[in-house]
Amino acid sequence: MKPVTMADVARKAQVSKSTVSQYLNKRYDYMSEQTKVRVEEAISELGYQPNIVARSLKQKSTxxxxxxxxxxxxxxxxxxxxxxxxxxxxxxxxxxxxxxxxxxxxxxxxxxxxxxxxxxxxxxxxxxxxxxxxxxxxxxxxxxxxxxxxxxxxxxxxxxxNNEKAIELAVDHFVQKGNERIAIMTTSFIDKVTPRYERVEGYKKALRNRNIEVNEEYIQCVDPEIIPLTLKQMLALSTPPDCIIAGNDFVLKEILRFSKQESLSIPEDLSVIGIDDVPYASFYNPSITTVAQPxxxxxxxxxxxxxxxxxxxxxxxxxxxxxxxxxxxxxxxxx
Incomplete structure (x- = not known):
């Protein structure tokens, strides 16, 4: 079948091609309601589909x-x-x-x-x-x-x-609760992906500002597949962390999964704060403290x-x- 053109619609509606074009581009300023209805009905009856590529070339916008x-x-x-x-x-x-x-x-x-x-x-x-x-x-x-x-x-x-502020909020909350053995875990930032890098640097700064020693063993930036092993090793240290900041929602999910598999009780065995307010945080048992992004x-x-x-x-x-x-x-x- 021969494709239906704008000229076909114009003939059917008894209007000019420019009127059909104005209708398609939603320019109704000088178009009567009756004309709009005629064009709409002609388009429907003929099954006209505008040529998006042609319109894009003409308007220089897709x-x-x-x-x-x-x-x-x-x-x-x-x-x-x-x-x-x-x-x-x-x-x-x-x-x-x-x-x-x-x-x-x-x-x-x-x-x-x-x-x-x-x-x-x-x-x-x-x-x-x-x-x-x-x-x-x-x-x-x-x-x-x-x-x-x-x-x-x-x-x-x-x-x-403001990634530094996000980490500062988490560190402050831990410190106010009497915790100082604070760890942070995020996914690898070999390429210094901005939020990961800034959150780790913000963590170090927040600890120093509160006169808490930065323990490099408490800072873990690892590939997702080795998160469970890394958590196991960190919690087996002679002086393990008693709380941890999950650098993003993926890491939080892995920490919660690991805690369940190892029968760790949150927050009795390990306190947790996640960066990113995941949908399940409010109804997980126990509910998870998070730092939310807008x-x-x-x-x-x-x-x-x-x-x-x-x-x-x-x-x-x-x-x-x-x-x-x-x-x-x-x-x-x-x-």
Missing amino acids: KTIGVIVANILHTFSTEVSRAIEDVCHGEDFHTIICNADDDPVKEKRYIEMLRAKQVDGLIVFPTGDNRDLYKKMLDEQYPLVFLDRSVPDIPASSIML TFKMGKMAAELLLEKIKKKQVQDDLSEYRFEPTLMVRESVN
Whole structure:
């Protein structure tokens, strides 16, 4: 069958092609209600589907953005992606979400694929290992926003948590409860992924500011598969920690699983605070004290900032880093 064209719709509705175009682009300012109904009925009866590619070429916009998350399994990634999608939907933009698994090669492929599809801009949780590619995008004035992380010497707008403050809240809460043997565990930061690196450095700073000795054996940055073994070794030290900060939601889940397998009682045997307020924290038994990120606010700002860059064709802004404040959610997992 011959494809239905805009001209066919115009003939059926007895209007001009420009009127059909205005209808499709939701420009109804000078269009009567009767005309709108005729065009709508003609489109429905003929089964007309607009040529999105042709419209994109004409308007020089696909009305689509790409989001490349580090790991979609993290609660943070899921929640900020939802907030981004909400904002974009409200602005009639589509969202393509890709999962890079913290793999620079995979991240590079997704960036190249999304740009080949001519998405109007990107929100990226950067691995940090594609510096030339990030720089190239900025040099080309391509709309780009980093989320959760920054990359040294790459002046992309970055939406992040105040990670030092997040750790300080956790350390303070432990100290107020009389604990000083405080450990921290996070996933490996060989590439100095911003939140992991900043949280460990913030932990050291918080202890020193409270005149507590930093025990390097209490600082563990390990690959996910060896978290149980590392926990076992740390708790077998001659002077083991009596409390631990989980550097992200994945580590928290592994600590809770390990505690159950080893019949450890929380908080009697081990007090726990997690960074990231996971959905199950409030109804786990005992309920888990966490440091919450304002995930939806962060995602909302990332989307609004990117759309502003797209619409204004202005990639740089006055501020390169936007930091959000964490909140301590006190529950039952600290003795």
